Amino acid sequence: MAENIENLAADNGDFLDPYMVKKKERRRQKAINERIEGEFELNLNAMIDMMTVLVTFLIQSFNADPITVNESADLRIAKSTSDLALKDSVAISISKKSVMLQDEFVVSIVDGAIDPSNLQSAESSIIPLLQQKLQERLEQNSMWAKQLGRPDERLATLIVDKDTPYKVLIQVMTTASIAGVQNIRFAATKRGQGAVVKKAP
Amino acid sequence: MTDQNQAPISEENHEAFLARRAEKRRGRAHRARHEGDTPLNLIAMIDMMTTIMFFLIFTAVLSETSTLEVTSAKAPSAAAGAPSDDNAVKVPKVTVYISSDGFRVLDQTNNPDFAAKFAGPIERCGGGAADGTKPTICMREGLAETEPLIARLDYAALYNQLVKIRLEPTWFEGFGKDGNNVVSIGADAEIPFEVIVKTIDTARYILAPDGKADPGTPSAASNVSAFLLGDGKSPGPDALEKSKFAVKPAAGNPKKNERFDLFPFPSLVAARPSGG
Known part of the structure; x- marks a missing residue:
């Protein structure tokens, strides 16, 4: 140094x-x-x-959509050319295993069918538990809409697994209509029209 | 390395040294302020950005979700209205029924013209009158039964049949009035949801067939064959998939395009019992 x-x-x-x-x-x-x-x-x-x-x-x-669509192995949604955006509404999910209202489990689906014990009668399309929960939810939404001065649309968005049998879909839709849902929309993955597809052999 | 080792400094020099040192420090502080020379601690920012990035990556949904509006089985349907004028042309109310053997195209008003022209099996499926035993559009040929139903159903032929119905001059003007542009969709109990959605998509809008000249605006005087896929013969699935929507500038906004309606409002009807 x-x-x-x-x-x-x-x-x-x-x-x-x-x-x-x-x-x-x-x-x-x-x-x-x-x-x-x-x-x-x-x-x-x-x-x-x-x-x-x-x-x-x-x-x-x-994703700033008003409804979150969480796909999983049991819930793969179909593709559609529709360009109608998601809207704030009551979400009903139909997966391979269950019917859910928002995030709440309602009834289970076994082998592609709702257990007849969960239906109003063996021949009926109405699911009483779903009807009751849906009515409660719609009443809640109506109250909020009234307080906020918004129109009460009574809209439900069905998030349906692509393999769901038509019978289950109609059971849920019929129940929703009876519970007071006035408009129904299906959630789908957006696809374009005009895309090239693989030719069948 | 102590002060003892350094060269001796006189008192006068020491004062000068202190003055210069103070000046240098002032200079350094000034430069740091004005030249941005202060080292910025980026660690907190990097931590925050990493956390935000992971959160966004895990919550990001890269596929866009859309919705399809339908009227339900029991909800009041837009199709419910009947023509108000008894002398008016009876416009058919089209129903597409999906079974595991193909599509049946029906009319809820039992219009005899419709039954004769459009309800019977198409030429590829044997032709003839509609007796309910044979579907209007049978399954695509050359595909094994193990293939998924959505691949075996002939959507392109269904589209052609619906276009022929929609552009029929007898009732062309009547569509769109009294809710006649609704198509009712029904299916066997076990038909999967994706088949329903694709049927709805096929029935909603008029397409400009791929590789053909612009078919123009659909009207009662339109040449129907200009709107048909595969010249109306046996179009494959690619003819449907490659064709784009026929569009026109929107009425209020010329920068936006508007699609031509085929049957834009789907209504789902109750399922037929299994095996029926």
Whole structure:
């Protein structure tokens, strides 16, 4: 250290600033240590740029639909060319295993059919438990609509698994109509018209 | 490395040194403020962005969901109204019934013209009068029964049949009035939902057949064959899938396109008991 100070003094031939000398020495030592120990500073600029782009893209494509359609192995929705957007409504899901109102389990489906014990009678299409829960939900929604000064649309969106038999669909739709639902929509994955498909053999 | 090792500094020099050091520090602080030289601590920001990114990746739904409006089996249907004028042409109320052997195209008003022209099996399916035993549109040929029903049903032929019905000059003007542009869809109990949705999609709008000249605006005087897929013979499924919607500029907004209605309002009717 003392040698360095003397050398510097000799080189410059003027007043020696001990502070600067110490600082230069510390920097040199730090650089040596970094080279030896591999402690290089990571340049994070590229990573931050990439993350910003990704976050922006994800926020842009973030699903802001009023109804969340969560597909699973038991609930694969059909494809449709319709371009009608999802609307805030009562969501009824019909999967391979159950009928759900919003996120609440209502009745189970076994082998593609609703157990007759859950129907009003063996020949009936009405599911009393679904009717009761749906009526409660619709009354709640009507109350909210009245308080907020919005029209009471009594709309239900059916999120139906693509393999659901027509009989189960009609049972749910009939029950919904009796419970007071006035408009029914099916949720579907949007597909374009004009796409090329694989030809059948 | 102690102070003892450093070169001796006189009192005068020491004061000058302190003054210069203070000046340098002021200069550094000024530069830091004005040149943005302060190292920014990015760790908190990176942490936050990583968390947001993972949340968005896990919650992102990249496929777009749309909805299909239908009238239900028991809800009051737009099709319920009957023509108000008894002397008016009876416009058929079309029903498409889906079975495991094909589509049956029926008319709820029992219009004799409809029964004679459109309800019977099409030429490919043997032709003849409608007696209920044979479907109007039979299954596609050359496909094994193990193939899914949605692949075996002849949607392109169904589309052609519906276009012929819709563009029939006798009742063309009557469609759209009194809810006649509703198509009722019925099916056997076991028919899967995706088949229903595809049938609704097929029946809703008029297409511009792929590879053909623009068929123009549908009217009572239209050349029906210009609207038919595969020249009306035996169109394959690709003829339906490749064709785009026929469109015209929307009335209020010329920048937007409007589709031509075929039977845009589907109404589902009760299921037929299994095996019936």
